Amino acid sequence: MCFTTNFWNLFIGGLANGFIYALIALGYTLVYGVLRLINFAHSEVFMSGAFGGLFVLQNVIGSKQPSGLASVGLVVLGLAAGAVSGAAVAFLLERVAYRPLRRRNAPRLAFLISAIGASYFLYNLAGKEFGRQPISIPNAFTNGTVFTVFGAPVQTYYVIVAVVTLVLLVLIDRVVALTRLGRGIRAVAQDADTASLMGVNIDRVISQTFVIGGLLGGAAGFLYAIPTGVAYTMGFTPGIKAFTAAVLGGIGNIRGAMIGGLVLGVAENLPVSCIQTSWRDVVAFGILVLVLMFRPTGILGEKLGRAA
Amino acid sequence: MKARSDRLLVWSRGPDGRRLAGFTFGALILALITGPEGLEGNPTYGVIHSWLRPRVIAFIAAGVIAWFLSTFWVRNRDRWRPAVRETWQGAIEPFSDRRVRWGSYVGLIAAAALLPQVISGTWQEITVDQIGTYVLLALGLNVVVGFAGLLDLGYIAFYLIGAYSAAYWTGVLPVHPPIVLNPFWVLPLAVLAAMAAGVILGTPTLRLRGDYLAIVTLGFGEIIQIVANTLGSVTGGAQGVIGIKRFSINVFGIHYKFPVGAQANVPYYYLLLVFVIVALVVFHLLENSRVGRAWTAIREDEVAAEACGINPLKYKIMAFAIGASTSGFAGVLFASKIGFIDPTEFSVQMSILVLILVVFGGMGSLPGALIGAAFLQWGQNFLRTSNYSWYNEQDLYVYFGALVIVMMIFRPQGIIPSRRRSREIGLAEQGIGTADALAPPGSPP
Numbered sequence A: 001m002c003f004t005t006n007f008w009n010l011f012i013g014g015l016a017n018g019f020i021y022a023l024i025a026l027g028y029t030l031v032y033g034v035l036r037l038i039n040f041a042h043s044e045v046f047m048s049g050a051f052g053g054l055f056v057l058q059n060v061i062g063s064k065q066p067s068g069l070a071s072v073g074l075v076v077l078g079l080a081a082g083a084v085s086g087a088a089v090a091f092l093l094e095r096v097a098y099r100p101l102r103r104r105n106a107p108r109l110a111f112l113i114s115a116i117g118a119s120y121f122l123y124n125l126a127g128k129e130f131g132r133q134p135i136s137i138p139n140a141f142t143n144g145t146v147f148t149v150f151g152a153p154v155q156t157y158y159v160i161v162a163v164v165t166l167v168l169l170v171l172i173d174r175v176v177a178l179t180r181l182g183r184g185i186r187a188v189a190q191d192a193d194t195a196s197l198m199g200v201n202i203d204r205v206i207s208q209t210f211v212i213g214g215l216l217g218g219a220a221g222f223l224y225a226i227p228t229g230v231a232y233t234m235g236f237t238p239g240i241k242a243f244t245a246a247v248l249g250g251i252g253n254i255r256g257a258m259i260g261g262l263v264l265g266v267a268e269n270l271p272v273s274c275i276q277t278s279w280r281d282v283v284a285f286g287i288l289v290l291v292l293m294f295r296p297t298g299i300l301g302e303k304l305g306r307a308a
Numbered sequence B: 001m002k003a004r005s006d007r008l009l010v011w012s013r014g015p016d017g018r019r020l021a022g023f024t025f026g027a028l029i030l031a032l033i034t035g036p037e038g039l040e041g042n043p044t045y046g047v048i049h050s051w052l053r054p055r056v057i058a059f060i061a062a063g064v065i066a067w068f069l070s071t072f073w074v075r076n077r078d079r080w081r082p083a084v085r086e087t088w089q090g091a092i093e094p095f096s097d098r099r100v101r102w103g104s105y106v107g108l109i110a111a112a113a114l115l116p117q118v119i120s121g122t123w124q125e126i127t128v129d130q131i132g133t134y135v136l137l138a139l140g141l142n143v144v145v146g147f148a149g150l151l152d153l154g155y156i157a158f159y160l161i162g163a164y165s166a167a168y169w170t171g172v173l174p175v176h177p178p179i180v181l182n183p184f185w186v187l188p189l190a191v192l193a194a195m196a197a198g199v200i201l202g203t204p205t206l207r208l209r210g211d212y213l214a215i216v217t218l219g220f221g222e223i224i225q226i227v228a229n230t231l232g233s234v235t236g237g238a239q240g241v242i243g244i245k246r247f248s249i250n251v252f253g254i255h256y257k258f259p260v261g262a263q264a265n266v267p268y269y270y271l272l273l274v275f276v277i278v279a280l281v282v283f284h285l286l287e288n289s290r291v292g293r294a295w296t297a298i299r300e301d302e303v304a305a306e307a308c309g310i311n312p313l314k315y316k317i318m319a320f321a322i323g324a325s326t327s328g329f330a331g332v333l334f335a336s337k338i339g340f341i342d343p344t345e346f347s348v349q350m351s352i353l354v355l356i357l358v359v360f361g362g363m364g365s366l367p368g369a370l371i372g373a374a375f376l377q378w379g380q381n382f383l384r385t386s387n388y389s390w391y392n393e394q395d396l397y398v399y400f401g402a403l404v405i406v407m408m409i410f411r412p413q414g415i416i417p418s419r420r421r422s423r424e425i426g427l428a429e430q431g432i433g434t435a436d437a438l439a440p441p442g443s444p445p
Helices: A007-035 A042-061 A069-104 A108-130 A156-178 A180-190 A192-197 A202-228 A236-249 A254-273 A277-294 B002-013 B015-033 B045-051 B055-096 B098-118 B121-147 B155-169 B183-206 B210-230 B261-287 B290-300 B302-307 B312-338 B348-361 B366-386 B393-410 B419-429
Strands: A145-149 A152-155 B248-251 B254-257
Touching: A007 A042, A007 A152, A007 A156, A007 A180, A007 A202, A007 A236, A007 A254, A042 A069, A042 A108, A042 A202, A042 A236, A069 A108, A069 A156, A069 A202, A069 B393, A108 B015, A108 B045, A108 B210, A108 B348, A108 B393, A145 A156, A152 A156, A156 A180, A156 A202, A156 A254, A180 A192, A180 A202, A192 A202, A236 A254, A236 A277, A236 B210, A254 A277, A277 B183, A277 B210, B002 B015, B015 B045, B015 B055, B015 B393, B045 B055, B055 B098, B098 B121, B098 B261, B121 B155, B121 B261, B121 B290, B121 B312, B121 B348, B121 B366, B155 B183, B155 B210, B155 B312, B155 B348, B183 B210, B183 B312, B210 B348, B261 B290, B261 B312, B261 B366, B290 B302, B290 B312, B290 B419, B302 B312, B348 B366, B348 B393, B366 B393
Parallel strands: none
Antiparallel strands: A145 A152, B248 B254
């Protein structure tokens, strides 16, 4: 029975991917909440986070082989660099590709097409400026087995992904639930016109939502690129999968995005022992279509603007 | 001194100042994308050599001049606009006469028929493979994006289905068909296959929000390429398949077989010309039929359309399937002309390219899709073949991406807009109607 071989290995690998999908999915879900739009360029925010982390670490690490506390510092630095690059790109994206359309109250189709244009512009520009070959990120830590689960080794990388993601997820959940900014986001998601009558500055909230999504997406880009390396085309597939995760969990629902990411990551990885690896993307896409057919509101239900 | 800097600040936030900032930003972006390629391991090389070199001054100067001209236009807009409109009306006035209009159609067809005789062999090939095929594709996508107001980002998936249908029915795939057919007979089968794929994909998605269709088709476009690549025992895998049969005519004692290689360009040009004209006529009739009016109604106000007895889901699926079948149709033509296909030729990027052609020409406008597609594809190939030092073929989508954003900001209706569509977009901007079919059914716009 092929399904049981490597089960726990695949489960852990899938969980790590799932954490990353969850981080990206939050960017989609937050923006979908405030603008009711799929931000097609979010995958490029993810990609730019990977490049940001890469360039900073290349300059800081050089040819050294860090360990111990230096490793922790470097991972945090890479994450911060990725998050800041992601946030910067997301901010500019909103300014250039979305805000002029919003000012004009353009039809939704125009937004989507503009986002597609921005996505193609950004990733091809990255290819032009940073080279079209994948670049590997210098080792910030030594990857080894930390502990085993049912005989399956859990590597340092997986531990880092899990810890970072959980911290960020809890943080974002609390930010949206408790802070003034989070209240603004929820208010705009619920009813933008009324929110503006109540004194919410919609432009600012939308901009901040993009920045938050960019921070998370950029950090996810860095995490994703640690084993795979950075390439200008890297955003496309994780982007679609993260959107699938957002739909799977319930679009607009923050906890839904987290659960959707984890479920998708595991579900697409488990069949790998029975079929070729290249079918993994097909499985993820099949899940998207099945969710749309049978439970379009997702696992936890849509939650556009209701309290998280 | 203080007052002057204050006034500058106020001005810079006003319309003129903002426009200047916009033009300068645009000039810097243009300087960046026409600048040198970055070096590997030196990420700042490209940026430094585009922005910190004297050439940037020329770009900024051009931006300022453009700002100056645009300011001039904005100041005198109200005075000049009637004159511009009048000149335009005067220019198109003779065409309201039916005889003049039909005369010009015949003239255009005659010019198109003479075209391959006056261009070089290279351009004959470009005209067929790059321009003609894409015009046909753009006309099909125009039904989905323009007429129905949906967004299809996996349009080339159906092109792949058409191309592999041609390969299957001419017996060159690893799996063999019951009978080997002439590509002419494959055309209806491929159209049916693409249409079926469109309906299967469109039905679950379109029941929900229209914007989900965009991401589902995007995923489908990627997946079908993976399937064609991986399922080697059925599709021939990554090596692709060779030897797809040519079209041949065997009726009324005429025996003609379409030639191979460079000789194939001119016959396929005429075949494509016929199909493009047929597509134009069919889509024009469709636009003005009951179906076309239903699409218009759904685009403008889905709730009202539904209240009038139109089933939005049915018409959306219909538009999606018609687009898909046009793409499948073009796929058969492409496969049998080239004679060789492999999965890499059907990338998602190509779907986006066709979308860009439609958006540039004008969503919902048949002359827009026709001329926009022909112009952009001509321009792209002109740049590619003339080897300008500032143009790198790999950067094409940087230009196209920027073009799409600029179009959406300044001219969402396209360069040759459909009158109905631009009026709709204008109304939607004032909060009347939606101008697309992306909202969830039953929700207020």
